[in-house]
Amino acid sequence: MxxxxxxxxxxxxxxxxxxxxxxxxxxxxxxxxxxxxxxxxxxxxxxxxxxxxxxxxxxxxxxxxxxxxxxxxxxxxxxxxxxxxxxxxxxxxKVRFTRRNVYKRDRNRCQYCGKKFKSEDLNLDHVIAVSRGGKDSWYNVVCSCVPCNLRKGHKSLVEVGMSLIRKPTRPNWxxxxxxxxxxxxxxxxxxxxxxxxxxxxxxxxxx
Incomplete structure (x- = not known):
């Protein structure tokens, strides 16, 4: 199945x-x-x-x-x-903060390039990297395709000239x-x- x-x-x-x-x-x-x-x-x-x-x-x-x-x-x-x-x-x-629910909130769309992908072709990215103090939260974690994730790495959006298609928020129930x-x-x-x-x-x- x-x-x-x-x-x-x-x-x-x-x-x-x-x-x-x-x-x-x-x-x-x-x-x-x-x-x-x-x-x-x-x-x-x-x-x-x-x-x-x-x-x-x-x-x-x-x-x-x-x-x-x-x-x-x-x-x-x-x-x-x-x-x-x-x-x-x-x-x-309250919507639980899980990988599946982040994908659902972002509708399987990379929040950097805006393209839609299958779940297996997406991963999660910290907008502010954990190494720079970023948190695991609805407000700092987004769906990202592999190319965008590799391009951004641990840098800030300003450093790599990227932007979010929308600000990440907690979805209401x-x-x-x-x-x-x-x-x-x-x-x-x-x-x-x-x-x-x-x-x-x-x-x-x-x-």
Whole structure:
């Protein structure tokens, strides 16, 4: 199965059916297998939930290869919504600082030359080099293609005559969820994304 599919988004609901996160397909399948979550499926205007074994049985007759994960003995349909069994809180609206999330914030675009690349052709660069006191933070780490990264090295942007296409910032949680939703174009997410709620501006965390 393509890495892109395993890293694509799954909407996560707490046990009172509120949106709390977007995780990867890989993470969702782990939660499902460990019995920490169940799959939510909408068909014919109704919502159905499945535990791991029920979802496995349900998946056997599904024919879309692009939405199927195959193992040696069985196949699993890729879930797009999961419901946690015991989690009833709403976590702080904060996007974790990870490589994957920096790529997503910058939309796989080199922040120096502006060109878009596949994830495997990008790396992360400190705008102010660590050797010069630069920090690991949303405000100092950007996506960079290999040629731009090599050109910049540990020097400052002024020293090498380069510039950023936009200033790096911490993405707010609401925008990040909407970005995931737009990428997947999963219609069933709309049942759980209240538009009035998402239009309320959230206060951005301070570093």
């Amino acid at each position: 393509a890495v892109e599919v395993l890293n694509s988004g799954v909407l996560v609901l707490n046990n009172v059916w509120q949106v709390v996160d977007v995780c990867s397909v890989k993470r969702a399948l782990c939660l499902l297998y460990l019995r920490h979550a169940q799959v939510v499926l909408k068909e014919g205007g109704s919502l159905y939930t499945f535990g791991f074994e029920d979802w496995k049985d349900f998946s056997q007759d599904y024919s879309s290869d692009s939405q199927i994960m195959r193992t040696i003995t069985y196949k699993l349909r890729i879930p797009r919504i999961i419901l946690l069994f015991i989690y009833d809180r709403i976590p702080p609206r 609401r925008s990040f969820i909407k970005c995931n939703f737009a990428e997947i174009n999963e219609e069933n997410w709309k049942d759980f994304l209240d538009l009035a709620y998402w239009n309320v501006e959230l206060e951005e965390d301070k570093e």
